[in-house]
Amino acid sequence: MAEPGIHFLDAHGPEGVRLYAIGDVHGRLDLLAAMHQRIRAEIEQDAPADWRVIHLGDYVDRGPDSKGVIDFLIEARERDPRHLMLAGNHDIGFLDFLKTPDPEGLFIRFGGIQTAQSYGVAINEGTSVWFGKAEAAVRKGHQALVEAVPQSHIDFLRSLPYSVTLGDFFFCHAGIRPGIPLDRQNPQDLIWIREVFHNYTGLYPKIVVHGHTPVPEAEVMANRVNVDTLAWHSGMLSALVVDGSDKRILTMTIKEA
Incomplete structure (x- = not known):
């Protein structure tokens, strides 16, 4: 019932x-x-x-x-x-990108460029998948971002209900x-x-x-x-x-x- x-x-x-x-x-x-x-x-x-x-x-x-x-x-x-914090799709998308750099994923397409910049990392958003350059640029930016994001931030995002x-x-x-x-x-x-x-x-x-x-x-x-x-x-x-x-x-x- x-x-x-x-x-x-x-x-x-x-x-x-x-x-x-x-x-x-x-x-x-x-x-x-x-x-x-x-x-x-x-x-x-x-x-x-x-x-x-x-x-x-x-x-x-x-x-x-x-x-x-x-x-x-x-x-x-x-x-x-x-102070309670819940998970949003962009927060999970950030974790997903740190794990797997997808040039067509949520992070790159919808504001992750600005997130990376806040950690001092530039990801070239002007490159195009069709010219085969985006994936290499994203991989490079991904590696720099993995090194820049503190473990405490990853732990925080993973902890969100x-x-x-x-x-x-x-x-x-x-x-x-x-x-x-x-x-x-x-x-x-x-x-x-x-x-x-x-x-x-x-x-x-x-x-x-x-x-x-x-x-x-x-x-x-x-x-x-x-x-x-x-x-x-x-x-x-x-x-x-x-x-x-x-x-x-x-x-x-x-x-x-």
Whole structure:
């Protein structure tokens, strides 16, 4: 028998625990640091009994400082384990590239050039597969990147879970497959799914809080909340804040210099 669904308006966070769920960062350390500063100020001012800050994945690629973002998140988690980080498809794509340099893979095609640059490594994106040059250029860049990426960053990326449940909310990077119990979701769906999830109008057992698919402003639906506001390009990082039955969207805006 299927679990009864819950509507966003009726959803509650865990008793006494304020939640912050931050959307896709994509190398924008400036926005991430500013969001953390804002959250820290709120927590100090409001003094909730407890709190969690959930990061919904995609820390790397496209933006200017993927290395700095990972350093920041590692330090935040070591300082206080109530900072939770989930895996995004770009984070897994980074690991995949470090293992196997694919010139046609996610990393090279969708922002990994900028990630490599943040580690001081140049990968020539102007070469073309059809002229047989891209593979050699990517192999060369791959070797330099393997040497440049600290083991602590690889360990961090490998440690990332695909989802977490808190109160009436289920947090993941991309979404879930309708009709599949939350504890049986395919990890690939949790970091990649789009249309079948977005188009589903029924209620889920939990409100799904996700990123992955950029929207101009945070999207609050009856069954899900999307907080990916294309931070790397728009200069706006968004988060869902849940405190008991109270829910709100928090945004941080900085235009890239």
